[in-house]
Amino acid sequence: xxxxxxxxxxxxxxxxxxxxxxxxxxxxxxxxxxxxxxxxxxxxxxxxxxxxxxxxxxxxxxxxxxxxxxxxxxxxxxxxxxxxxxxxx
Numbered sequence: 001x002x003x004x005x006x007x008x009x010x011x012x013x014x015x016x017x018x019x020x021x022x023x024x025x026x027x028x029x030x031x032x033x034x035x036x037x038x039x040x041x042x043x044x045x046x047x048x049x050x051x052x053x054x055x056x057x058x059x060x061x062x063x064x065x066x067x068x069x070x071x072x073x074x075x076x077x078x079x080x081x082x083x084x085x086x087x088x089x
Contacts, residue, residue: 001071002034004050004087005078009038013049016082020051025073027066030054048087 007016013033020031035050042048053074055067078084 001053001055001067002050003053003071003075004035004048005075005084006042006046006087007049007082007084009045009047011047011082011084016049016078016084019081020074020078023074023077025070025077027055027057027062028053028070028074029056031074049084 013036017031017033024031031051031053033049034052035048037048037050038046053071055062055070057066075086
């Protein structure tokens with residue numbers, strides 16, 4: 001799954017990514033940053049961070065509810081720790 005988060009422009013992305021990787025929810029096996037955007041269409045002082053999350057269960061196919069629960073858990077963690085929020089399309 002891919003998500004985009006809105007964050008303060010000064011936020012250290014490396015620190016955020018390290019914290020995310022150290023706190024992966026169940027079934028999330030990896031998270032990586034694939035895009036950083038600053039500019040037109042964003043609030044001043046903000047940047048958009050796009051993450052790809054890999055989810056896997058070696059014993060069964062994941063349900064949409066299980067996937068959404070893991071993604072939501074990561075989004076909440078990052079929001080609480082780094083004051084980010086999901087970026088609207």
